[in-house]
Amino acid sequence: MPYIAIKSYPKDEETKKKLVEKINEDLMEICGLPQGAVTISYEEVKPEDWEEQVVKKEIRPNAEKMYILGGEKKY
Secondary structure, eight states, X not given: OOEEEEEESOOOXXXXXXXXXXXXXXXXXHHTOOGGGOEEEEEXXXXXXXXXXXXXXXXXXXXXXXXXETTEXXX
16 A cells, blocks of 8 residues: 556656656655555556546546546645
8 A cells, every 4th residue: 555556648768767756755755654565557648548548437437536637636
């Protein structure tokens, strides 16, 4: 615990590693977690597939669970 799944337009490998490392560090610090507690996956989604694969299948059906939606804080 916790498990974070990132879906994004394609990025270079260095950018993906920096993002994942920053999220990992912040989670451990804020939640007081040990190194082995965090799992993070990264899946690239082509821009032309984003609406179908992510928005329709994951974001809209789970809109009530989103803390930030389209850049807007929902809390």
